[in-house]
Amino acid sequence: MKLTATFLALTTLLTISIAQTTCHKYVIISIRGTYEPQGRSIAFTTMINQTFAAIPGGVEYDAVYPAAANQTAYFGADDVTRYINNGLQNCPQQQYAILGYSQGASATMLTLNNITDPSSTAYKAIKAVLVVGNPYHIPGASVNVDENGGDATKNFPGVVYNASNASSRGIPQIYYDDGKLVDICHTEDSICAPAYPNASFVPGHIQYGKQNVQDMGAKFLIERLGGNSTNPSTTPTATGSPTSSQPAQYTGGANMVPMSFIAALSGMFALFL
Numbered sequence: 001m002k003l004t005a006t007f008l009a010l011t012t013l014l015t016i017s018i019a020q021t022t023c024h025k026y027v028i029i030s031i032r033g034t035y036e037p038q039g040r041s042i043a044f045t046t047m048i049n050q051t052f053a054a055i056p057g058g059v060e061y062d063a064v065y066p067a068a069a070n071q072t073a074y075f076g077a078d079d080v081t082r083y084i085n086n087g088l089q090n091c092p093q094q095q096y097a098i099l100g101y102s103q104g105a106s107a108t109m110l111t112l113n114n115i116t117d118p119s120s121t122a123y124k125a126i127k128a129v130l131v132v133g134n135p136y137h138i139p140g141a142s143v144n145v146d147e148n149g150g151d152a153t154k155n156f157p158g159v160v161y162n163a164s165n166a167s168s169r170g171i172p173q174i175y176y177d178d179g180k181l182v183d184i185c186h187t188e189d190s191i192c193a194p195a196y197p198n199a200s201f202v203p204g205h206i207q208y209g210k211q212n213v214q215d216m217g218a219k220f221l222i223e224r225l226g227g228n229s230t231n232p233s234t235t236p237t238a239t240g241s242p243t244s245s246q247p248a249q250y251t252g253g254a255n256m257v258p259m260s261f262i263a264a265l266s267g268m269f270a271l272f273l
């Protein structure tokens with residue numbers, strides 16, 4: 001009995017350690033928005049799959065955190081930071097893309113605030129950062145685009161952006177300068193562009209699953225992760241199974257938003273961080 005328990009414990013440990021040391025060419029980290037259930041965000045419906053299809057050797061990791069209304073972004077940043085640090089230890093060749101929606105964009109900012117040294121291994125390993133519905137949308141930034149790749153929302157500050165407050169200035173400047181970042185703000189989104197005419201939370205803030213956004217995001221990710229890179233020296237480095245791409249348990253169509261999610265959002269304009 002006792003022996004069986006010990007054996008089981010050992011097997012579990014072994015399984016965990018194997019799971020942690022399976023390396024991949026790249027990992028797409030999805031950080032979901034407030035009230036979304038654990039799993040892939042509704043904002044990244046197909047862009048992750050499109051990227052997997054274009055570039056073999058990728059897996060998805062969904063940040064584990066509450067995504068609750070009461071400002072839990074720090075927990076998301078903490079989880080992502082831990083995940084990347086573990087990856088740097090166990091799989092030094094592994095690359096990362098970080099995708100953040102709404103509170104997930106805030107968590108992205110909090111993560112990147114600590115990764116600003118361009119000579120650091122973490123900075124080098126992060127190849128792409130994509131945020132949508134970003135509460136810290138920086139007005140006028142060159143990487144800002146609307147859902148059509150245009151300038152309609154470019155100059156609007158996000159709802160909690162504050163240039164005078166070091167904690168509210170958005171994603172660190174270096175990510176704006178080095179081509180690693182794109183910030184997609186949908187027209188009429190009251191979180192990333194609250195001053196936009198007729199801005200709203202529903203539907204304004206929950207339209208990122210649409211195909212135009214997904215295609216734009218996929219194109220960016222594929223370019224950044226080397227699918228058609230200008231750097232031909234980028235070669236697969238994964239030591240794990242080449243067939244190990246495991247897109248998450250996403251089952252809905254591109255435009256599907258769970259009714260329960262919309263219900264939870266309705267009337268909760270202030271609860272987005």
Ligand SMILES: *[C@@H]1O[C@H](CO)[C@@H](O)[C@H](O)[C@H]1NC(C)=O
Nearest residue numbers: 045046049246247250252253
């Ligand atoms: C994403 O890929 C997974 C696994 O390849 C598949 O099961 C799922 O249906 C795909 N989702 C979409 C929206 O294509």
Ligand SMILES: *[C@@H]1O[C@H](CO)[C@@H](O)[C@H](O)[C@H]1NC(C)=O
Nearest residue numbers: 066067068069070071072075
């Ligand atoms: C956030 O709210 C949940 C319940 O909705 C509560 O359990 C948790 O302690 C709260 N967290 C903070 C930091 O207030």
Ligand SMILES: *[C@@H]1O[C@H](CO)[C@@H](O)[C@H](O)[C@H]1NC(C)=O
Nearest residue numbers: 074077078081110111113114
């Ligand atoms: C960032 O660094 C500060 C200072 O070391 C630390 O307190 C904070 O927890 C770090 N943030 C994350 C998300 O790891």
Ligand SMILES: *[C@@H]1O[C@H](CO)[C@@H](O)[C@H](O)[C@H]1NC(C)=O
Nearest residue numbers: 161162163164165166167168
């Ligand atoms: C912006 O930040 C500054 C400095 O922290 C603060 O004094 C000011 O009240 C903030 N503005 C808003 C609108 O929150």
Ligand SMILES: *[C@@H]1O[C@H](CO)[C@@H](O)[C@H](O)[C@H]1NC(C)=O
Nearest residue numbers: 160162164165166167168169
């Ligand atoms: C600065 O920004 C942080 C993060 O948004 C916020 O928690 C804090 O209250 C702000 N400080 C001031 C003085 O506005």
Ligand SMILES: *[C@@H]1O[C@H](CO)[C@@H](O)[C@H](O)[C@H]1NC(C)=O
Nearest residue numbers: 187188195196197198199200
């Ligand atoms: C805002 O909504 C009003 C009422 O529906 C409409 O008349 C107006 O054209 C809208 N403005 C813009 C810029 O979409």
Ligand SMILES: *[C@@H]1O[C@H](CO)[C@@H](O)[C@H](O)[C@H]1NC(C)=O
Nearest residue numbers: 054219222223227228229230
């Ligand atoms: C790949 O890059 C080449 C050269 O820049 C370009 O002509 C081609 O359209 C690109 N292919 C895709 C699928 O993006």
